[in-house]
Amino acid sequence: MPQPPDTPPLRVVLADDHYLVREGTRQLLELDGHALVVASVEDAERLMAAVDEHRPDVVITDIRMPPTHTLEGVAAAHRLRERHPALGVVVLSNHADPDYALELFKDGMTGLAYLLKDRVGDRSQLLAAVRAVAKGDSVIDPVVVEGLVQRRARQEASPLSRLTERERHVIEGMAAGRSNAAIAAHLHLSVSAVEKNVNSIFSKLGLTDEPAIHRRVAAVLAFLAHPPS
Template sequence: MSLRIVVAEDSLLVREGIQRMLELQDDLEVVAAVGDLPELLAAVEEHSPDIVVTDVRMPPTNADEGIQAASGLRATHPGVGVVVLSQYAEPAYASSLLEGGSSGRAYLLKHRVSEPGQLAEAVRTVAAGGSVIDPAVVEVLVAASGRSASSPLASLTTREREVLDQIAQGKSNAAVAEALFLTERAVEKHINALFAKLGLVAEPDINRRVKAVLLYLSARDHSGA
C-alpha cells in the first residue's frame, strides 16, 4: 500500500513541485496539498494521512506553523509522521521539533527537495518511526558547541550511549530508568556526565537533551546504523 501524504506549503509553485516529486514514487500518494495551517489540520482530519510534509513557516502568521502542526499532531494523531521543510539551517526549529521525541520526525532544508530521492527517503524513514535531521543543521549545533576533530560521542561510555539512545527515543528519565533497569538518580548522573562530555553544560535542560539527540542521530546516520 502507498504511504498517504498531506503537503502543506504556501507557495503554489513549491507546493506543486513537492507534490509532483513525491508522486513520481510508486509507493507515495499525495492525498491533499494545502497552503496554510488551518487547511493542513483540516486535511489531516479528512484524509487520515500517514505523513505530513510541511513548510516551517506558513499563514496565518508565517512564524513556525510547521512546528506547531508537528507538536499538535503528536498529541492528536500520534501515528502521523511529520517532515518539516525549512529554507534555513535554524537549530531552534529543529530543537522545537524534537522536544517531544525524535521518533517519526524529520527536519530538512528545502534545497534537499531538489535532490532525487532525498525527500522520498525521508518520508519513508519517518513513516517507519525513524528520524532525519539535515546534516547542515547538526553542523551548526556542533560548531556552536565547539566540535573537535573527532566525534564528540567517542568519549561516552557504553552506558552513557545507552542512555542517550533512550533519550533519542523521546523517553523521560523515569522511562529510561525502567528500560535500562537503573534508578532515576543513576540516569540523571549519566545524563549530566554525557552532557558535560558533549560540551552542553551551559544550556537549559531541554535544549541540552535536544542537542545531544541531534549529535547522536548525526553520528548514527553517518555510521550507517
C-alpha cells in the same frame, strides 16, 4: 510507466503557500506509486482541516506559511501530533539554524523530520524521510546537525570522545528514543544510575545551561552526527 508497489502507498498531505512547490513535490512523491498525495493546501489552518478529514500517514509542511510567515509549520506539527500522535511530519525549511530544529523537537523526536528545502529536489532523500517518519523514526538534515555540533562543541575537537563506555551506552539508548526507565531496563541499571549518566553526558557536551528537553535532543543530535567509536 513505473509499476505500483506491492504495499499500499503512504498517504500524504502537503502544505506550502507556493503552488508550484506543492505541485512539484506532489509529482516527485507520486512518480512510482510509493506515495499518494491526498490533499495539497496553502496554509496551516487548511492543513489542520485536511489532516482531520483525510487522516494521512505523513504531512510535509513548509516551516513558514501565512498569515505571519514565521514558524507556522512547526506550530502546526505540534498541534497535529497532539490530535494524531501516530502522524509523521516532515518540516521543510530554508533555515539551517539549529534553533529551528530544536523548536520542532522540543517535545520529542519520534516521527518528525527537519529537512532543508533544497532536499526537495533529491527525491530519494525526501522519500526516505517520508518513510522514516511514517514508521516513527526521526530525520535531521546533516547540515543542521553539523551546525548544532559545531556550536555545542565549544571548540573541543570531539566532546563525545570524553564519554565513558557506560555513558556511550546510555546516549545510544537516548538516540534510540528510549526513556530513562527504558534505558535502565535495557542496561540492567537503576533509573537513578541512568539519570546520573545522562547528567554527566550533558555536562561533558557543554549542555548544562539548556532546558532539559533541549539538552536531551541536542545530545542525541551530536551523537547522530559523530557517534563515538
